[in-house]
Amino acid sequence: EPKTHLMLVATRFAEGDILLFVRNVTDRVQNENMRRDFVGNVSHELRTPLTVITGYLGTMLADTSGLPPPYVRALEQMDGQASRMENLLKDLLWLTRIETTERDAKDEQVDMGALLAELQDEMGNLHPDNPLQLQVECQERIPGDYRELYSAVSNLVINAYKYGGQGKPVIASWRKQGEDYHLAVRDHGRGIDPVHIPRLTERFYRVDDSRSSMTGGTGLGLAIVKHVAMAHGGRLNIESRAGQGSTFTIILPQRT
Numbered sequence: 001e002p003k004t005h006l007m008l009v010a011t012r013f014a015e016g017d018i019l020l021f022v023r024n025v026t027d028r029v030q031n032e033n034m035r036r037d038f039v040g041n042v043s044h045e046l047r048t049p050l051t052v053i054t055g056y057l058g059t060m061l062a063d064t065s066g067l068p069p070p071y072v073r074a075l076e077q078m079d080g081q082a083s084r085m086e087n088l089l090k091d092l093l094w095l096t097r098i099e100t101t102e103r104d105a106k107d108e109q110v111d112m113g114a115l116l117a118e119l120q121d122e123m124g125n126l127h128p129d130n131p132l133q134l135q136v137e138c139q140e141r142i143p144g145d146y147r148e149l150y151s152a153v154s155n156l157v158i159n160a161y162k163y164g165g166q167g168k169p170v171i172a173s174w175r176k177q178g179e180d181y182h183l184a185v186r187d188h189g190r191g192i193d194p195v196h197i198p199r200l201t202e203r204f205y206r207v208d209d210s211r212s213s214m215t216g217g218t219g220l221g222l223a224i225v226k227h228v229a230m231a232h233g234g235r236l237n238i239e240s241r242a243g244q245g246s247t248f249t250i251i252l253p254q255r256t
């Protein structure tokens with residue numbers, strides 16, 4: 001039995017009158033669910049054949065003696081592209097999971113200071129000369145999903161290193177701001193042109209496709225961040241200045 005989804009819409013006119021009406025959005029919600037399930041199922045089905053392909057490629061690349069160099073190069077290219085596809089499927093499945101999970105059932109009390117410290121450790125191995133800087137100004141735990149929040153901040157921090165300019169500081173902060181909590185990642189890179197900002201969280205949207213595809217991302221990182229924020233009742237705010245850097249802030253409401 002399909003559920004009916006209703007949306008309450010309020011419009012205020014210049015004269016001060018307020019019109020309230022209820023819109024039936026069942027079709028829209030059902031289409032969105034179908035799209036999500038389809039993407040999830042396809043990603044899942046593609047994983048098995050891909051595992052077979054990468055398995056054989058691994059075996060062939062383990063001993064390339066006797067193979068003509070152009071064959072070896074072709075195998076290496078295939079192996080590289082197969083890993084890209086693997087990352088893509090991993091991100092698509094993760095995004096589908098975040099979009100589907102029933103939130104309240106699995107709320108943990110997340111210690112954001114500890115989460116950021118773990119991420120700082122992990123990033124320290126990748127960028128030993130430019131450690132992630134932390135500013136933790138709030139000690140309260142918040143209800144949420146540790147793995148999802150970790151993947152969101154980690155996507156932001158990885159982007160900050162990727163697009164933030166070599167050796168420039170990357171800062172992650174956690175603080176209370178009025179009625180909200182702010183989890184922010186700041187870089188000092190080339191920044192983002194304002195025309196792109198509203199579209200950055202769309203799946204596969206990239207500012208500069210040729211440059212971005214060399215950095216090995218999937219174009220799904222910010223979509224994941226936005227959905228994690230939404231799943232926690234919050235949102236993602238993006239501020240950027242050309243040539244000066246960007247700040248991505250996950251804004252989470254305090255739940256009472």
Ligand code: ADP
Binds near residue numbers: 159187205
């Ligand atoms: P990916 O990094 O895999 O391309 P994302 O969804 O994480 O995908 O980011 C989308 C695009 O937004 C990137 O391709 C890049 O052009 C831009 N972007 C993301 N983070 C930053 C940043 N910190 N500074 C400048 N541009 C960024």
